Amino acid sequence: GGVPTYDAAERTFRFKAGDSAVDVRDYGAVGDGVTDDSAAIQAAIDATAGAGSVLIPAGTYLLDTPLRLPIAATGFELFGDGMPTLLLGTGVFRAIDCQATAAGQTFSNITVRNITVDADNQPLVDTPVGAEPHSQWHSHTLIGNLMPPPSGYSGSIFAYGGYARISVENMLIENCHTVNVPTTEPGDITGDWTRQNIGFFSYHETVSETLARFDNITVRGCSFDGGNVGVTILASGGGSGNPLVNHANERIVIEDCYHDTGIQPAASFIGAHVQLGLQCIPGTMTVRNFTGIGSQDVGIEIDNPASAEIINCKMVDFWLAGYFVRNFGVKASDYPDNSIVIRDCIAKHTSAATILSSGYYIEGGTVGEDDFGTVIIDGCSYINESALWDAPACKGTAVQSAGPVLDLTVSNFTAKALSVNATSGTTTATFIYVNPGAAPETRLTLNNVYLERAGTASANVGGSLIDMASSFASHIELNARNVVIVDNIASAAADQARWLINGLTGFAVDGVIDGYRAAGTRDGGTKGDLNIGATSALTIAKGLVLRNIDTADSGSTTPVVFNSPTNAENVTIARDGDSPSAIVIASAAALAIPDRGEFFVVSGTTDITSITGDIWNGRVITLLFIDTLTLIDGGNLVIAGNFVANNADTITLGASGGNFFEISRSVN
Numbered sequence: 001g002g003v004p005t006y007d008a009a010e011r012t013f014r015f016k017a018g019d020s021a022v023d024v025r026d027y028g029a030v031g032d033g034v035t036d037d038s039a040a041i042q043a044a045i046d047a048t049a050g051a052g053s054v055l056i057p058a059g060t061y062l063l064d065t066p067l068r069l070p071i072a073a074t075g076f077e078l079f080g081d082g083m084p085t086l087l088l089g090t091g092v093f094r095a096i097d098c099q100a101t102a103a104g105q106t107f108s109n110i111t112v113r114n115i116t117v118d119a120d121n122q123p124l125v126d127t128p129v130g131a132e133p134h135s136q137w138h139s140h141t142l143i144g145n146l147m148p149p150p151s152g153y154s155g156s157i158f159a160y161g162g163y164a165r166i167s168v169e170n171m172l173i174e175n176c177h178t179v180n181v182p183t184t185e186p187g188d189i190t191g192d193w194t195r196q197n198i199g200f201f202s203y204h205e206t207v208s209e210t211l212a213r214f215d216n217i218t219v220r221g222c223s224f225d226g227g228n229v230g231v232t233i234l235a236s237g238g239g240s241g242n243p244l245v246n247h248a249n250e251r252i253v254i255e256d257c258y259h260d261t262g263i264q265p266a267a268s269f270i271g272a273h274v275q276l277g278l279q280c281i282p283g284t285m286t287v288r289n290f291t292g293i294g295s296q297d298v299g300i301e302i303d304n305p306a307s308a309e310i311i312n313c314k315m316v317d318f319w320l321a322g323y324f325v326r327n328f329g330v331k332a333s334d335y336p337d338n339s340i341v342i343r344d345c346i347a348k349h350t351s352a353a354t355i356l357s358s359g360y361y362i363e364g365g366t367v368g369e370d371d372f373g374t375v376i377i378d379g380c381s382y383i384n385e386s387a388l389w390d391a392p393a394c395k396g397t398a399v400q401s402a403g404p405v406l407d408l409t410v411s412n413f414t415a416k417a418l419s420v421n422a423t424s425g426t427t428t429a430t431f432i433y434v435n436p437g438a439a440p441e442t443r444l445t446l447n448n449v450y451l452e453r454a455g456t457a458s459a460n461v462g463g464s465l466i467d468m469a470s471s472f473a474s475h476i477e478l479n480a481r482n483v484v485i486v487d488n489i490a491s492a493a494a495d496q497a498r499w500l501i502n503g504l505t506g507f508a509v510d511g512v513i514d515g516y517r518a519a520g521t522r523d524g525g526t527k528g529d530l531n532i533g534a535t536s537a538l539t540i541a542k543g544l545v546l547r548n549i550d551t552a553d554s555g556s557t558t559p560v561v562f563n564s565p566t567n568a569e570n571v572t573i574a575r576d577g578d579s580p581s582a583i584v585i586a587s588a589a590a591l592a593i594p595d596r597g598e599f600f601v602v603s604g605t606t607d608i609t610s611i612t613g614d615i616w617n618g619r620v621i622t623l624l625f626i627d628t629l630t631l632i633d634g635g636n637l638v639i640a641g642n643f644v645a646n647n648a649d650t651i652t653l654g655a656s657g658g659n660f661f662e663i664s665r666s667v668n
Contacts (some may be wrong), residue, residue: 021053021079031059033087038065045069056115057158060080064089066097073109080114083177087118094141098200100170104210106167113174117142119195119226120180140225141178141197159327165212165247165395166202172222173198181226183261185269185296196229197259198222203236204245213248214280216367223258228271230259230292233325244304250283252276254290265319269296273315277303279328282335289310298324299347306335314346321361321400322347322382327372338373342380347398349384358397359415362405370407377413382418382431398431398451408434411447417454432466446480454488454520466499478511485529487520498554501532513546519553530560560584587629593621602645603627608636611653611660619655620663624648636660 027029027038027047041061044054050073063086070076076098086095095117098107119141164290198219203213214233222228224294231254257271272289276285282304288311292299299315299322302308310324315322323339341360347359359382363370382398401408415431431451434444450504451466466485477499485498498518502510509532518529529551532544549560585593587604594600595614599622602608607630615636623631627647631640639662643651649667653660 004353021055023055030197031061033060036064037061038063056080056084058084060085060087062087066094068097071105075109077111084571085116090121100166102265104165108169111172116177118179141181167212168200168214171217177223179225183226183263197224197227199232201234202247211246216251218253221256225443226262230273232275235280236278245279247280248283249277249280252285255288258291263294263444265296270294272298272301272330273302284307302458308340310342312344316348321358324361326363340375341509342377344379347382358400360399362401374407375405377410379412379667397433407443409445414450416452443477446483449483452486478509482515484517498529510544514547517550605629615658617656622652624650
């Protein structure tokens with residue numbers, strides 16, 4: 001047959017009216033599901049010499065040997081008419097093979113479409129035909145490459161991938177489906193045998209080997225019934241420490257696909273609905289409109305992207321993370337347009353056994369070496385419908401950022417966990433956790449974020465719903481607008497801040513929080529609804545502006561807490577209508593007030609004999625007391641007799657010459 005028509009929009013080849021095609025029946029294929037049609041279909045493929053179309057009519061074609069695609073094709077298509085089924089024979093683990101015959105070969109200009117692969121004859125555990133036993137075999141049911149480890153390789157990473165440095169370019173896999181694919185679980189096997197539906201893997205002995213690439217690969221409109229992995233396109237090798245190897249992942253698109261493993265994950269194991277990259281040179285990778293159900297590891301993983309988009313996807317019941325973007329080789333400075341966008345996605349738990357995880361997990365490494373530039377999570381949600389968060393390592397984190405992310409935006413985001421029932425361990429259930437690591441400058445933006453959890457807990461349910469922590473960062477610009485936290489946990493450890501800004505070695509935080517509402521029945525206790533500096537003065541708020549802070553329905557007596565007066569420099573606490581937002585300070589004989597601010601809540605019962613801090617002439621402050629104590633006339637307090645304060649009593653004072661003079665008091 002002639003060469004199929006080149007489709008410029010798809011950048012690949014596709015049979016169209018007027019093209020001629022080789023019919024596998026002309027080479028002896030029967031399609032009765034009993035006769036081995038492997039040789040007949042292979043003869044039809046070979047007859048094109050990599051330049052033509054091969055037609056498989058409707059029927060069921062038994063394969064006792066995988067079909068081999070042509071190497072270095074100039075325009076080849078394998079397609080079905082009437083959705084034929086390729087039935088894998090016993091011991092055959094993939095239908096279509098990209099098996100190289102020498103290192104550095106390229107499979108290019110290939111389209112595979114309109115085919116179903118039935119793996120009903122596959123055993124759950126076995127060693128592939130012609131392969132030596134190994135602890136980490138991975139087989140591909142629909143299309144991929146698999147063989148023993150390259151000569152001299154004895155590492156513990158994936159032991160498959162054809163010869164070293166395999167390339168795949170300009171390939172379209174469209175409207176293909178797998179059925180009856182076994183999914184292995186821990187205990188089924190010795191080692192890490194997994195079933196993968198589509199998989200390309202290139203191994204590199206050293207990081208300096210000749211460049212190979214996976215370029216312009218599209219998987220579209222496919223569904224996968226079973227198997228641990230839906231689609232993998234990876235490269236690895238090069239020695240210890242996960243170095244980048246000389247292999248590029250570029251223009252990879254996975255869209256309009258569905259994968260159901262058929263299991264509810266009960267333990268960590270190998271698995272992903274989509275995994276792209278591993279140790280590849282950074283490139284552009286996109287996953288759109290993908291639904292994945294039941295992963296024993298991650299839902300969608302993208303490693304080392306120069307840029308990546310995950311759009312309109314849904315991940316249900318996963319172990320480690322629904323969406324996992326990892327970086328151990330991209331320097332943001334080398335990729336000025338480096339951006340990660342996750343938009344209009346859903347991460348959801350329906351099983352109590354699958355919640356040791358994060359919905360959206362962004363993991364960097366060393367600043368200046370493998371940091372992220374811009375990360376945007378927009379229009380997404382994290383929903384936990386399970387009835388149990390009950391394990392020492394249980395996180396239930398909606399968004400987790402670990403390592404240097406220079407600019408993270410979470411907008412139009414909803415997280416809900418409405419059936420929390422923890423009875424042991426140190427369950428945290430923190431919804432947004434940001435640790436910028438060693439990044440010297442980090443920007444965090446939260447816009448239109450709604451976080452809600454409810455339930456009971458007879459043991460520790462710690463964790464703020466928003467927790468910002470850093471071991472190394474020096475400066476964070478925080479801008480938040482319209483953030484709502486509703487926390488109805490009944491917990492034995494109720495004294496937890498709802499929003500915690502916590503520097504472990506000290507960093508400065510500035511910016512604007514405008515529109516923050518805390519509500520719910522769980523009292524924030526002494527740590528408050530907004531806690532800045534949980535480790536004393538190590539977090540410094542410099543020029544931070546708080547506006548429209550609403551805690552009227554939070555049940556908390558301590559809305560805003562600065563753990564030490566030295567935590568606040570030039571902080572503005574703006575009033576919300578007639579209800580002032582407040583900084584909470586502890587009572588002391590010498591009451592230390594922050595250098596900026598006009599309204600302070602005083603907790604504790606220690607009588608006050610003087611006030612210290614920045615006392616400039618004309619400064620006016622109001623103190624609201626929530627416990628019983630006495631403000632004693634004398635020292636630098638010039639008041640109309642001792643002020644005996646009880647809960648909700650106030651006194652307003654004006655400063656002059658280092659003294660505070662009484663302006664008004666609510667009682668006595």
